[in-house]
Amino acid sequence: MWKLMIAEDETTIRKGLRFAANWEDYSVTIVGEAEDGEIALEMAMERQPDILFVDINMPFLNGLELMKALREQLPEAIFIVISGYDEFSYAQQALKMDAFDYLLKPVNKEELIKTVKKAVEILEKNNRRRQLDLQLEDNKALLKEKFLQEWAAGMAADDEVRKQSQLLSIQLEGPVGISMFKVVKEIEESVTQEQWNDGLISFSLKNIINEHLKAYPFSEVFEDSLGQMIALLPNVEGEVLMRLNREIKEYTESFLGKVILCLEKIMMTPLELPDHYKKLKEEIASYHSLSPMVILAKDYIDHHYFDPSISLNEVAEMVQVSPTYLSKRIKTELGASFITYLTKVRIKKALLLMKDPHLKIYEIADMVGYSTQHYFCNAFKKVTGISPTVYRGGAKSYE
Template identity: 40%
Template sequence: MWKLFVADDEPKIRKGIEKILDWSEFNIEIVGEAEDGEIALELIKKKKPDIILLDINMPFLNGLALLQKLRDIDNKSIIIIISGYDDFSYAQKALKFNVFDYILKPVNKKDLEETIVKAINELNAIEKENNYLEWIKGQLSENKDMLQKTFFSEWFSNKLTDQQVLKEIEFFNIEFGSDVGIIVTKLVEKLNVKIMEEKWNPELLEFAIANLLKDKFEELEPKFIFNDDKRNIILISKISNVPKWIKEITHIEEEITKYLKCNVLIEQSNVNNGVLGIKNEYIKIISSLNEKKKSSPMVLLTIKYIEDNYYSNDLNINNISETLEVTSSYLSKILKKETGQSFIDYLTNIRIKKAMYIMEDPTIKIYDVAELVGYSNQHYFCRAFKKVVGISPTEYKRRK
């Protein structure tokens, strides 16, 4: 039932309102009454009525002052002013408080009934709207993951402006913080012909990879895993430990190989220049992956081996040639032909690239970076870094 509260300093008016209508016919219950504004305020807080019949002129706290107090506590009741002719100027002032309607004294049945019916219609409309909003919130909650994935996919497909992106991020209440990581996984069909013929189709494999990523990074929040329109699998997440984040890419490949028996290309990057920088890193990674994809299966497997084992300080071309069952001279030749880089140059560039990511963490020491990317000698690492980047690791960190 709807709840009605009556505030009027005249007992005769309060009693008359109680008797003038059969309130049950309107699905209304009178839950309280008060003879002055102060008592009314306390009871309204407690009873939370849907409709308030309010005398504009009461002792201690008059109707206008009570309206101000009700606004301050964000009261949602429909307020109907009861006013005599002499108080009409007060009733006009009350309009600024968004009162619903007013009734002149003496209150007659017809005027009261018409006003109450209007109030009930308004309450029904508000209830319908609130129910709809609750339904929308429920739908949003149930479909939030799908909506977020759609948002990221549209963003990376150039379907949203920067302003729209920022608005959507605010809408979804996404808080990445200062450090964001992005991983892009590409399933390369020419490296997985056998498994696709025997067991999987590409869509099923991509779904399985996405689930594996979800399990692997279960503790990371917030995180988003989705497919772009080129069927790359994207993971975006807040990161707190950069060196650990860099290492995770190797563990991911190991698990994909172990559980799904397939080969993928994976690249990652860090973003520390705001959320809009995420897309720029995505574009760079996609460009790099697409370039790699042009390579022959042999070179792709070589690249994967280097990227999976770059942190090993004894990694050499012989390790890879033995694994791939070809001669090291043939492997060196074909790698140089397709990438334009020798094995050493390719390995060095990968190591320095990883080092640059790791040094996004300002607290990490240079000798720790060197060890993490496969250099047992810090001096040798610094020479290699300066050759690739043009400045020393110390200077690079200082500029960050």
Template identity: 40%
Template sequence: MYKVLIADDEPIIRRGLRGLIDWKDLGLEVVGEAEDGEMALAQVQALQPDILLMDICMPFLSGLELAELLTQVAAKQCMVIVITGHDEFSYAQQAVRLHLFDYLLKPVCREHLLAVLNKAKGEIARSGDREHFLQWANQQMCRNLPAIKEQFFSDWTGGRLTEPGIKEQLSFFHLEYREPSGMIVIKIMEKINRDETVKQWDKQVLVFAVENIVNEILESSSGTMVFHDKSGHVIAITAITQMSVWLTYGAKIEAMVETYLKKTVFVAQKGIDGLAQVAVVYAGLLADINNKTNCTPIVMLTQKYIESNFYKEDLSLQEVADHMQISATYLSRLLKQETGLSFIDYLTHVRVSKAIQLMGDPGIKIYEIAERVGYSSQHYFSTAFKKAFGVSPVEYRKGRPQHC
């Protein structure tokens, strides 16, 4: 039953409208009457009618003035039907401007009133259906939003989106991509535990736990997005405000996961040259991690130890072998056999790779980079760098963009 409010300053008009038709038979109920515009405004607020029959000329507040205020007090759409004795174009014009539903001329005849009310009922029903559909669609959207967002990240990292498409979806999900940005990829090694007594994790719960750790570490970094791919790799894209600080995130993530979750993880990170390069960087980091994790557990953990301690000037094969509790000769043979590099060559590769990333920060001097990656002097660092790339660190830095 739809609610109707009648507003007219003439009692005889109000009584006439009430008695003109069988309201109940029409599925309508007259819930109130108002004799002036101010009273009508209060009644609309209190009763929230579906249909308002109102005179244009009323004391204190005219019908047209009332119509302008309706949206402020009506919690739902109200069909406004103007009743007027003025058959003038100017009133019809104003009614159209105010989006009033229809108007009736005095004296109101039964047939015209029935026709307008039936039309109003139909519009209310259609509006209700649209509202119901929109509510249902919104509920479905909210329910499926995580899956939709996950698909977006999958399409983005998979290179299946154009740059305008990426921007559009970032805006839809209220996500911020800021430049320069970098990507961190984390692979969880479920079968290599830091503690053999640790409980077995459900894979989805484990991925969720790692995401929480990543979010905690990166919470102060703007423009951060943390998600996972279909293989359970956790990915973070975050703005780089200071390269030297950003490069510490991987080690922090690794340490926290292994401390609190007792799980071994491999972490790789690299800068991104624009939205469209996300897929390229993702593929490269994934390939880098997979190359390491395709090795035997001993070699995998050896690589992890070197990458966690490369900054030590005196890092030696013997130290790594002692940590792994195997002989240095056996470890050297395994490392060469599975990576194609000797211990010194692998350590140099890690140090130079870290140095290249640090070069993205113009505030760090070459001699400082040398110290941070484990070289006792800039000379030794430059020699190793030139052997690897054919140019000196200074020449290399001049020919590259100012972010990794």
């Protein structure tokens, strides 16, 4: 049933409109009557009618003012204006304000019913269009997810990528951040009362990522065949990307009570997606060979590298083992000492930040946990074989 409201100050006319027909025969139910414009406005806001009979000449708020006040709140409502012969100038204004029809008093019963039937046809047509739009949108979302999975897996040529991106409204302008999130289901980050199945975990993680990326309208999020969530964020700098990912990780871990692995890279063009996706997938896969203790330690280092005071003792306390024992396990499983691994993480993050030409080298040094530019440059050269200045000059073979 479509909801009809009557706004008319004359009692006789108001009753006449109400009883002009058995409105339910026309899929219409009357949800209210108002005797002046102010009451009509309040009632319409509350009851959200689909069709309104609106008298032009009402006290406090006339019909035109009422239509203007409601048009934004009820964008698809149909206004049928009722007026006297001497108010034709108002009729012109009403039609300019997108009134559906204009009926003169005394209202002809057959003309009124005919107008309402037309209004119902329009409402039903609009409703079918909305349902179709929703179906198309759902189908488009499924097609987009499937295409992004195939593209990331290297199953789409560049020409096909360009064609499908246009068809599916994928707008990835560089630089594009690519992030990979994976829930480590075997390790509990905290004790929770919730029991999460795989489907609910994926659903929650995707919703959390989308919520954090709402301010970035052209971002894309999809799940790959391994249950890993991929986020693509266009026109983003490394500093912003890392901050967003840290927020997503912390929020999700708090919500799910599980460890969330998060890796990111910056692509200078979206056509690099398959290559960067492959590297991130391989890096995530390397966690499978690690013990839960080293996964926790590695994850802690990977997300606290920017703290100049981070230490082996701090990490050991977090995983609740002795520093000596943790040091040995890190060396055995990661193939590097604690300091060496920390240095590699810091330089890896620095490489990502250096894609932003506006950041100074001393700023990057501070952002990855070095108290001075001198220490940073030494560490950078030790890991990459070149200085930060030379790297920025174009010698980027380390990546």
